[in-house]
Structures are given as C-alpha cells and as structure tokens.
Amino acid sequence: MLPDARRSALAGAAFAAALLCVVALLRGGLDLVFLAVALAAIPVAGLLGRRSERAPRSETGTTGPGRPAIAEALLANIPDPVILIDRRVVVIEANAAARALMPNLKLRHPLSFALRAPDVLDGIEEVLRSGQPLKTAYATRVPTERVFEVQIGALPMPAPNGGPAPAGAGQPNVVLFLRDLTSARRLETMRVDFVANASHELRTPLASLVGFIETLQGPARNDTSARERFLAIMLSQAQRMTRLIDDLLSLSRIELREHVVPTQVVDLGPIARQMVETQSALASERGVRIAFEAEAGRYPVLGERDELMRVVENLVENAVKYGGGTVRVGLARAQDDRRGAAQIELVVQDDGPGIAPEHIPRLTERFYRVDVASSRQQGGTGLGLAIVKHTLNRHRGRLTIESTVDAGTTVRVSLPAQEDGPP
Structure with a gap:
C-alpha cells in the first residue's frame, strides 16, 4: 500500500493530467506531444490496473481515489480514439471511441488482431526503435469509408507501485491517437465535385x-406567339437548373455525413404511406395506378x-415516370440471410419496359441515365438513385435492383430493424 501522501500526489497528478487533456481539446485539438506529456503524468498502472482499490475518506470528506476516477472518466470521454500499447504491441488500454471504431479491440491482445x-x-515499430513520434494515415472501408490521421508517440510507463522500475520497464510503450479527418476530406471532395458537376450539367x-433571350431581343422582339413559346421553354430550363442544384446540394450534404450513423428511431410505415399519397397526383396524370x-x-x-422520405419519394417517382402500368409499393419485415438480423424491407415494383442488364x-x-433524352424530358437530374444509395449507406441499408426487359423493374431497400423503438 502506498503512503497517503504519495497516493494523494499520484491522484493529483492524474487529475491534473486529465484536465490538461480536456483543456487541449477545448482549445481545438489534441497535439500528440501534449497528449504524451499529459498521459505520462498519469500513473497508468495505478489508475487503470487498480481500479477496485479505494482509499479511506479523509477528514475533509474527499476520497483519495475520487480524483483518479474523475481523471479516468475525463480520459474515457475524449471523443477521438486513443489506444495505449506496450512494447510487444499488446493493447494496455483503449477509450470508448477506440472500441467503437474497432469492435475486435481487446485488452491484453495484440493490436494486429483488431487493426x-x-x-x-x-x-x-519505427517509434519503438527510434523513440521519435510520427504520423501516418489509416482508412476504413466498411461499413462506410472513413479516414484517420494516426499520431504515434513513445510513452515511458511508470512502475505500478511507484517504486523501482522492474526490468524492461524503462523501454518505451506507445500511444496511438486517431484524428478523424473524414468530414474534412468529404467537404473537400464535395466542393470539387460540386463545381465540376454543376459546371457540366x-x-x-x-x-x-442565352439563345432564347438573344432571340427575344432580336428577331422575335415583336412576335407575340414566339415570345410565349420561348418563355415557356425558358421557364422549363430554369426549373431544371433549380432541381439540379437542389439535388446536388442534397447529395453533397448526405455524402458529408455518410459516416455518421443516425440515432433517432422512426417508423417507416407512415413515411412510405405519405410518399405514395404524394405521388398519386403524378400517377393520375400519367395513367399509372399505385398500390x-x-x-x-x-x-x-x-x-x-x-x-428516408427522400429515398421513398425518389423510388416511387422513378417507378411512376419510367415504369408505368401498376406500381406496387410494399413494406414488410424480413430476416437478413447473411446475418440473421431482423430487417425492414421496402419494395417498389412496376410493369414498365424494364432495364437492360448492362x-x-x-x-x-451520378448523372448516369439509361435514356438521356427521356430522362431530361421527364425532368430527371440523374441524381435520384445516387442520393438513394448514399442515404442507405448512412443508414447501413442495402439497395437491390432487379429488372427484366419488357417485364418491369423491382427495387428493394433493406434497413436494419430497431425493435426497441418508442411506441
């Protein structure tokens, strides 16, 4: 057992180091060197390895290990993943963000099992050899693409009891700090894609x-019938540009947050029913029946x-515009054949001309059209299914399209069921 004075000193050091980490976060970033210095001040073995130990209450009413517990809680709530490993590359400690990023991460197991x-x-290995910090990149592809900057630094570990260091204890351990750059990268890509796509389309x-305006200013200046005809076409083109810009902005916003899983529980039933009712007017104009x-x-x-409303709206609208006949919209519960998990399945089926397999x-x-002229005539922007795909990626869902020429198309959306939703 440590003397009370030393225990209080260690507790104070841990508490101060954790506060330094939090202050660094509030200042807008957590520098690796700063993190290493702060963590070095924490008696890691005493703080993390002796969690069950409790000191008696002092005369002032404050408990000795209360401060380490607070410090540990502060470190656990660092929003970016932090992993501490020893010289054998075995995980010593990891915060909640690291465990969420790497579900296979386990204490006292090699880091290579999870990363x-x-x-x-x-x-x-380079940091263990040289003792100098370095930065590298780490990217994940599943379930969505994410990009991290990994800052790796050497971190000497103190002896567990504050006494003489055991053999090999002076060798450096390593701390990994993963900074999520996904949003920044997506924002940069979004800007580039928006300029390229908008300028092209x-x-x-x-x-x-421009052509119609020049004509109205010149040869058709006094031609009433031509002016009315040209103004109608100009209005149609302006509306097309408005739809295109709206879809580009919508797609960009979805891609920017694609890696962020939604946390709100919603009922897909009323959403699907509302979108079917909304599209009924368009279906009536085109002689299409919706069931x-x-x-x-x-x-x-x-x-x-x-x-999710936008997903259903795009699928039903596509079926009405390009399918025809009878459009059947179905909602059912199903099981994922691969994982056995409960699924909510939305199916949109039409009796239209179908789509060739290629x-x-x-x-x-983006902007892919089976028939460019028909799509533009129908007011399509070529972005509807791209929006659906990226939205489902964010919702951890799947999109399946099956079609036979002259026999119709079936679009199937599968989303993980949330059985604990509110009534």
Whole structure:
C-alpha cells in the first residue's frame, strides 16, 4: 500500500493530467506531444490496473481515489480514439471511441488482431526503435469509408507501485491517437465535385436560356406567339437548373455525413404511406395506378425522417415516370440471410419496359441515365438513385435492383430493424 501522501500526489497528478487533456481539446485539438506529456503524468498502472482499490475518506470528506476516477472518466470521454500499447504491441488500454471504431479491440491482445493496417503497424515499430513520434494515415472501408490521421508517440510507463522500475520497464510503450479527418476530406471532395458537376450539367440549360433571350431581343422582339413559346421553354430550363442544384446540394450534404450513423428511431410505415399519397397526383396524370401494401404494425428503423422520405419519394417517382402500368409499393419485415438480423424491407415494383442488364450496375452513379433524352424530358437530374444509395449507406441499408426487359423493374431497400423503438 502506498503512503497517503504519495497516493494523494499520484491522484493529483492524474487529475491534473486529465484536465490538461480536456483543456487541449477545448482549445481545438489534441497535439500528440501534449497528449504524451499529459498521459505520462498519469500513473497508468495505478489508475487503470487498480481500479477496485479505494482509499479511506479523509477528514475533509474527499476520497483519495475520487480524483483518479474523475481523471479516468475525463480520459474515457475524449471523443477521438486513443489506444495505449506496450512494447510487444499488446493493447494496455483503449477509450470508448477506440472500441467503437474497432469492435475486435481487446485488452491484453495484440493490436494486429483488431487493426490490420500495415502503415500503422510499421509506424509503431519505427517509434519503438527510434523513440521519435510520427504520423501516418489509416482508412476504413466498411461499413462506410472513413479516414484517420494516426499520431504515434513513445510513452515511458511508470512502475505500478511507484517504486523501482522492474526490468524492461524503462523501454518505451506507445500511444496511438486517431484524428478523424473524414468530414474534412468529404467537404473537400464535395466542393470539387460540386463545381465540376454543376459546371457540366448547367452548361446546356444556360446555353438554351442565352439563345432564347438573344432571340427575344432580336428577331422575335415583336412576335407575340414566339415570345410565349420561348418563355415557356425558358421557364422549363430554369426549373431544371433549380432541381439540379437542389439535388446536388442534397447529395453533397448526405455524402458529408455518410459516416455518421443516425440515432433517432422512426417508423417507416407512415413515411412510405405519405410518399405514395404524394405521388398519386403524378400517377393520375400519367395513367399509372399505385398500390400500397403493408401489414399492420410499426416498422421502426434508426434514421433521419427527411432523408428516408427522400429515398421513398425518389423510388416511387422513378417507378411512376419510367415504369408505368401498376406500381406496387410494399413494406414488410424480413430476416437478413447473411446475418440473421431482423430487417425492414421496402419494395417498389412496376410493369414498365424494364432495364437492360448492362445498365443496372451503373444506375446509382451520378448523372448516369439509361435514356438521356427521356430522362431530361421527364425532368430527371440523374441524381435520384445516387442520393438513394448514399442515404442507405448512412443508414447501413442495402439497395437491390432487379429488372427484366419488357417485364418491369423491382427495387428493394433493406434497413436494419430497431425493435426497441418508442411506441
């Protein structure tokens, strides 16, 4: 047992180090060197390895290990993943963010069991050899693409009891701090893509507007019938540009947050029913019948209501515009064949001309159209299914498209069921 004075000193050092970490976070970043210095001040073995130990209450009413417990709680709530490993690359400690990022991460297991990134593992070896900090990159592809900057630094570990260091204890251990750069990278990509796509797709309607304006200012200045005809076309082109810009902005916002899983529980049943009713007017104009089928009950999923409404709206609208005949919209509960998990399945089926097999893999690409002229005539922007795909990626769902020429198309959306949703 440590003397009370030393215990209080260690507790104070731990508490101060944790506060330094939090202050650094509030200042807008957590520098690796600062983190290493702060963590070095924490008696890690005494703080993390002796959690069950409790000191008696002092005369002032404050408990000795209260401060270490607070310090540990502060460190656990650092929003970025932090992992501490020893010289054998075995995990000593990891905060909640690290465990959420790497579900296979376990204490006293090699880091390579959970992190299969050659650049990071090679960087750890280099830090152990040289003792100098370095930075490298780490990217995940599943369930969504995320990019991290990994800061690796050497961290000497103190002896567990504050006494003489055991053999080999002076050798450096390693701390890994992962800074999430996904949002910054997505924002940069979004800006570049928006400029490229907008400039390409807006060129045609803008050229049409300029041509009609020049005609109205010149030869058709006093031609009433031509003016009315040209103004109607100009209005149509302006509306097309508005839809295009709205879809580009919507797609960019979704891609920017694609790696953030929704936490709100919503019922997909009322959303699907509302979107079917909304599209009924368009269906009546085109002589299309919409049938909605769903068993009684709730269909709870984790999601953003507005984004899921956009998914259903795009799928039903596509079926009405390009399918025809009878559009059947169904909602049912199912089981994931691969994982056995409960799923909510939305199916949109039409009796239209169908889609050739070579087009199906590319339908979710930006601006890809099976028939460019028909799509533009129908007011399509070529972004609807791209929005659906990225929205489902964020909601951890799947999109399946099946089609047979002259026999219709079936679009199937599967989302993880949330059985604990509110009534």
